Each structure stands twice: as structure tokens, then as C-alpha cells.
Amino acid sequence: MTTYLLRDVSPLGEARTDLLLADGVVAAIGTGLEAPADAVEIDGAGLVALPGLVDLHTHLREPGREDAETIATGTRAAALGGFTAVHAMANTTPTQDTAGVVEQVWHLGRRAGWVDVFPVGAVTVGLEGERLAELGAMAESAARVRVFSDDGKCVHDPVVMRRALEYVKAFDGVVAQHAQEPRLTEGSQMHEGVVSAELGLAGWPAVAEEAIVARDVLLAEHVGSRLHVCHLSTAGSVEIVRWAKSRGIDVTAEVTPHHLILTDELARGYDPLFKVNPPLRTQRDVEAVREGLADGTIDIVATDHAPHPREDKDCEWAAAAFGMTGLETALSVVQETMVETGRMTWADVARVLSSAPARIGRVDGQHGRPIAVGEPANLTLVDPAARRVVRPQGQATKSENSPFGGRELPGRVVATFLRGRATVLDGAPVDEEVQR
Amino acid sequence: MKHLLSASDLTRDEAVHILDTAGQMAATQAREIKKLPTLRGRTVVNLFFEDSTRTRISFETAAKRLSADVINFSAKGSSVSKGESLKDTALTLQAMGADAVVIRHQASGAPHTLASSGWTHGAVVNAGDGTHQHPTQALLDAYTLRRHLVGDRGRADVSGRDLHGLHVAVVGDVLHSRVARSNVQLLHTLGARVTLVAPPTLVPVGVEAWPCEVSYRLDDVIVDGKPDAIMMLRVQRERMSSAGGGFFPSPLEYSRGYGLDARRLEALPEHAIVLHPGPMNRGLEISADAADSDRAVIVEQVANGVAVRMAVLYLLLAGEQSTTNRSAE
Numbered sequence A: 001m002t003t004y005l006l007r008d009v010s011p012l013g014e015a016r017t018d019l020l021l022a023d024g025v026v027a028a029i030g031t032g033l034e035a036p037a038d039a040v041e042i043d044g045a046g047l048v049a050l051p052g053l054v055d056l057h058t059h060l061r062e063p064g065r066e067d068a069e070t071i072a073t074g075t076r077a078a079a080l081g082g083f084t085a086v087h088a089m090a091n092t093t094p095t096q097d098t099a100g101v102v103e104q105v106w107h108l109g110r111r112a113g114w115v116d117v118f119p120v121g122a123v124t125v126g127l128e129g130e131r132l133a134e135l136g137a138m139a140e141s142a143a144r145v146r147v148f149s150d151d152g153k154c155v156h157d158p159v160v161m162r163r164a165l166e167y168v169k170a171f172d173g174v175v176a177q178h179a180q181e182p183r184l185t186e187g188s189q190m191h192e193g194v195v196s197a198e199l200g201l202a203g204w205p206a207v208a209e210e211a212i213v214a215r216d217v218l219l220a221e222h223v224g225s226r227l228h229v230c231h232l233s234t235a236g237s238v239e240i241v242r243w244a245k246s247r248g249i250d251v252t253a254e255v256t257p258h259h260l261i262l263t264d265e266l267a268r269g270y271d272p273l274f275k276v277n278p279p280l281r282t283q284r285d286v287e288a289v290r291e292g293l294a295d296g297t298i299d300i301v302a303t304d305h306a307p308h309p310r311e312d313k314d315c316e317w318a319a320a321a322f323g324m325t326g327l328e329t330a331l332s333v334v335q336e337t338m339v340e341t342g343r344m345t346w347a348d349v350a351r352v353l354s355s356a357p358a359r360i361g362r363v364d365g366q367h368g369r370p371i372a373v374g375e376p377a378n379l380t381l382v383d384p385a386a387r388r389v390v391r392p393q394g395q396a397t398k399s400e401n402s403p404f405g406g407r408e409l410p411g412r413v414v415a416t417f418l419r420g421r422a423t424v425l426d427g428a429p430v431d432e433e434v435q436r
Numbered sequence B: 001m002k003h004l005l006s007a008s009d010l011t012r013d014e015a016v017h018i019l020d021t022a023g024q025m026a027a028t029q030a031r032e033i034k035k036l037p038t039l040r041g042r043t044v045v046n047l048f049f050e051d052s053t054r055t056r057i058s059f060e061t062a063a064k065r066l067s068a069d070v071i072n073f074s075a076k077g078s079s080v081s082k083g084e085s086l087k088d089t090a091l092t093l094q095a096m097g098a099d100a101v102v103i104r105h106q107a108s109g110a111p112h113t114l115a116s117s118g119w120t121h122g123a124v125v126n127a128g129d130g131t132h133q134h135p136t137q138a139l140l141d142a143y144t145l146r147r148h149l150v151g152d153r154g155r156a157d158v159s160g161r162d163l164h165g166l167h168v169a170v171v172g173d174v175l176h177s178r179v180a181r182s183n184v185q186l187l188h189t190l191g192a193r194v195t196l197v198a199p200p201t202l203v204p205v206g207v208e209a210w211p212c213e214v215s216y217r218l219d220d221v222i223v224d225g226k227p228d229a230i231m232m233l234r235v236q237r238e239r240m241s242s243a244g245g246g247f248f249p250s251p252l253e254y255s256r257g258y259g260l261d262a263r264r265l266e267a268l269p270e271h272a273i274v275l276h277p278g279p280m281n282r283g284l285e286i287s288a289d290a291a292d293s294d295r296a297v298i299v300e301q302v303a304n305g306v307a308v309r310m311a312v313l314y315l316l317l318a319g320e321q322s323t324t325n326r327s328a329e
């Protein structure tokens, strides 16, 4: 295995130092480290070193929709985005609701080798919201599932939700809820408000999210369980989670990059690239989720990377699929919205994109670790001074449904290391090393 | 004007110009030979994804009276879930050399998508999209209002005039109505005051940004607002049984609160006129007395629709000429 000596990098944006990566771990830290004979030196001047990013919410589409993404293409995109671990959502075909399917996904992730793939297990059989899936079997499988979610659908039946919250306690699991009251959102196309009223698109009201978040934090309190709220998108949801945390309820929450930066105004052109679930909200909501992320009410940023083939977006709004890609732009969006606005430091970025998601997903033995001697060498080097124009066609993800096409974003992932092995160098994927 | 997608695309002067042109078109329609050679050799495609014989015939008549070739393309039955068909159909029409595409679609924004996609190079005219817009309906309503209520009630020349100072009440299912959205914008642009009247369940969240007033009480609006015109929107009986137990408890209760009957007709100012975009649900939003009274201009709206659509097609397809002609007059 190649030994890497990273010269003059700034761990978490702090004082410059050298990092020696050998045998899969951080072997030494200090200024002016002596390079071992076979080491590859990388000039890291101006680069920020972060623990490898961890995504708690990725749709890799395999098995079932390999026309949109495969585990190989999606994880290669993840590595380019600075990730070393992703949690693969359960809404595949077949659904990841048995030990067999989650193990298949886990194996495919290992074979691809770009990042560690942690399959999410479905809460209910076929995401139907009726009968609990074999949660225990998935937890005990080779994939060691800890995060359970019917994402794409809401576990709306309060009894099923209660049972799931209780049941996963046996193996320290967490239920990650896609909070969407189904009756309030039948046929919904976009955020319900001034813009939907004008565009004549059926509204997805904020209350449909907030009602479920409120119910779930109370359920979690009642049964003493751990709850995770996926892609929280409204000012009201931030308030509810803040209140729940102040009561000591064991809840964590995520926000997507797109909800940190985009608003429902973008629907005005009826371009389905901006159609996503939960929908883009108002500027007031954007402000609230930024504030919530900055003050810790929202624990993490998760991409909700949702690739779709072109034909699912190249049509009228109502016929288009919900979702946008995000793995290759997430870090840049966080830099623009949170770092460059002075709301967060790079240490905070490491928390919301690495250590906190690793802890929620219970993969914090390997990922989201401090940058310290002896720790696994899962690292990302970022050039915060770089600027780039997003070109969806040039991305590694198999799909082109990025909402940021043509937009200039700050920051560039220069290198990613998974247990000391470079998956990305000079901003390009290291295919041969991964294929080893 | 490259396309006509939304009433909000029109400035006051553009809208007045369309109404004036429609007036000229209407004048030609009184002649024995109604056909004008203006669009000879041009192709207008009526692309209807949603059934509407009335609107299709209106556009077809308008195009034919301008001597355009008309292709009727009914894509009915292609559901929204098969969105690809819009693209494929548009590419087919492009291959056929459509100069203008008149599109009616059940999905809000479909005409917008068609116009901005590059799938067709023709002018796109929105003939009604989902619950979004129906700009030619608003134009024909404005034309009708102007004819009756402006310039000494139609006795004087109204060209160049807008609807300044008029008060129009729009009553009914605003939530699902593209007619209401188009009218609020266009009537506001033309200087009229608009009051929307509906049960609260049929008013969209977000209406506060619209340039109009909102009332839940029709009788108050008639008595206190003294509208110069009242526009009744079609209410679909299905709305009673849709998601969430319906938008109103019963047709009877709806009629009692929001229907235009003989009593309310009587309470309107003497000069006030009654409009309805059709087709009417007699006995639900409008009683037979009101629909058939001499205050109702509903049948005339149909004729005005042809003149307005002639004007729109003419201005889109022979646009530059029209300005020259006007200044030469």
C-alpha cells in the first residue's frame, strides 16, 4: 500500500502541519516530517484536511434502477465529493427489507471500493407502512444495519412508528423518518405558498412535515427511543426539534445542501430539476435551517442524493420525478452557505458532515474520527480557495439532475483517502488503485 | 410577443393592443366574407391533451378565418404519468413545421415547458394549463367587459382604453381555476379592481400576494362592493367528494352561499353584467334565471373569443406588420 505524506495541510482549517498516512492509519503528525523512502508526497499548502465525509442519506438506486445510478457510479461520485462512507437508502427494487438484500448492497459496495457502503434497512415490508420488516435480521447480517428508514415514504401509522422506535432499541438502531403526512400531501408538487398559488401547482404544506416531526418526537420521548429526522426543511420543524432537544428527547436531524441554498422561487420556470421532496421552501425557511444547523439544533448535512435518468426530468413538472443529485456538490454548498457566511468553522463542517453522521449511523468506530495518530486514515483534502462551475454532464454520477448546473460554487475536493488508500487525487478518481 | 403563456406576460399597452386588434378582427366578422388572407401558408396546430371542444373550435375558427392551415392534434388519454408524450408530440409537430402551437394540457406549466424546451420553434399559445393560466379567456373577458362597460357602454370608440375604475367580482372555485388566475392578473394590469369570492376552502394559500381582494361572502360584495361585473366560475360537483371530505358540504349549501340566482341578480347595480367562461352548471353556480337574463353576456363571450384569438394569432405570427399597419391608419 502506498504511503502518503501530506505536506502543509490545515487539519480542520487550523495550523498547518504534515500528515503521514501509512498502513491505513494516520501514522504521524507534525511539521517537517521526514518522508519515508517510498512515500508519495502531496503539496497540501492551502488545503484543509477533514475527516472523510459521511453521508447518512444516499440513493444509490441499485438494485433496480441501474439506469439512474449503480453502486459503482454512485460511490465513485461520493469519493469525488469527499465522502468515505455513505448510507444507501432502502427504496431499491427489491426493497432493502431483508438480510439478503442489504447484504447484496453491502457486498457490491465493498467490491466497488470507493467508499464504505452502509445499507439502510426498510422499516416496513416493501415500504408499505404496514408490517415491520425483519429489522433484527438486517441488524445481525454482514451489513450490520443500524439505520432504518422507509425514506421516500413516511412511516405514517403512529402504531407502526411506535413499534419500530421501540424494536430497534435492542440493537441500538435508529429510525430515520421521512416526515410527510400523506393525506395532506396527496398529489403535491411543490411548497404550498405564494409561488404555488400563482403557478397553479398543488401545494405541499409545511404543516405536513411539522405534524409528523411533532408526533415523532413525542413518540420517541414516550418510548425512550432514538429518532432521526430526515431532510428537515421548514422553519417550524427547526422549532419543534429545538424544543424536543431542550426537553432531552433523543432526536437528531438532518438538512440537505439544497434546502440550505435554494428556494421555491426556482419553480417559476417549471424546470423539474428543482422538483424535490420535501420541496424547496421559502427564504425564511432557508434562514431557519441555516440557523438551526449553526446552533446545533440540526445535527448533520445529508445529501439525499437522488439520481434520475434524463427522461424522468425532461418533461412537464407534474410528470417529473422528485429528487436531485448532491454528492459532488454538498461540501461546496456547505462552504458557501455556512463557512463563507461566518456561521461555521471547518471544525463545524467536520462535525456536521463526518463525525455526527458517523455517530448517528453507529459507524463511528471507523468514520468521523479525529485527525490523530493511530486513527484510520479516512481523510478529505479540500481547496477552499478554488471556484468551479458545476457541469452536470461532467459529473461522476450517472444522472444529470443537479440543480446547480452552470452555477459557480466555491471549494474543490482535491483528494480523498479511504483507510490510507487514495480514491481521489488531484480532483480525479483513482480508478486503478480502486480496481486494485 | 413571442409566445402567450400567461396573462402576467402582458403589459398594459400590449394587452390594450390585443383588445384593439380584436376589435378590428370583430369588425371584419360582421362582413359577409369573414375570411382574411393574413396567415395564408402558415400552420397552426391545436395540441389538446385535455378535452375541450369549445376552446379547440374557437381557436380553429380563429385560425381558419385568418386563412392559416389548421392541424388538430388530440393527445387525449395520454396521462400526466406518461410525460414523455409531450416531448415526443412536440418533436413531431416541429417536423411538420408548425408556426404556432396552441396547447391545452392538464399539467400546470406544460406550455411553459414546451416554449422553453427547444422542442418546437413555433409560437406557443397557452389554451389552458392545469390550474395555472388561460390567458386568451382573460383577454376575451376583458374585451367583453370593455365593450359593455367602457366608453359610454360601448357607444363610443373604446380603442386604446383599459378597464380603469371598474370593479369585477370573480366568484367560485378560485383554487382550481386557471380562469381566475388569468383574470386577476390581466384585470389588474388593465386597471380594474378585482374581488375574489369563494368559500375559504376554495381560495389558495398564498392568495395574499395576488393583486386583488378576497371575500367569503357574496352578498356583502354585491351590496357593499357594487361590482360592475360578476364573473361566475364553474364549480365541479366532484370537488364535493374529493380528498379530505370535499371542499364544501353539499351543492345546495354552495348554491345558497355562492350561486348567482334571481335575488342576487336583482341586487346587483343596474348596469352590471354577468360573465361565465362556460360550460355552466345551471342550478349550481348560476341559476337559469341569471344565465338567461339580458344581463348575461355569456353567449357573446363565445363570439368575442374568436375575435380575441384571431388577434393573438395574428400578432404572434404576423406581429411586426400589425404595428406598421396601425401607425399607417
Ligand SMILES: [Zn+2]
Binding pocket: A151, A152, A153, A178, A230, A231, A277, A278
Ligand atoms: Zn426522503
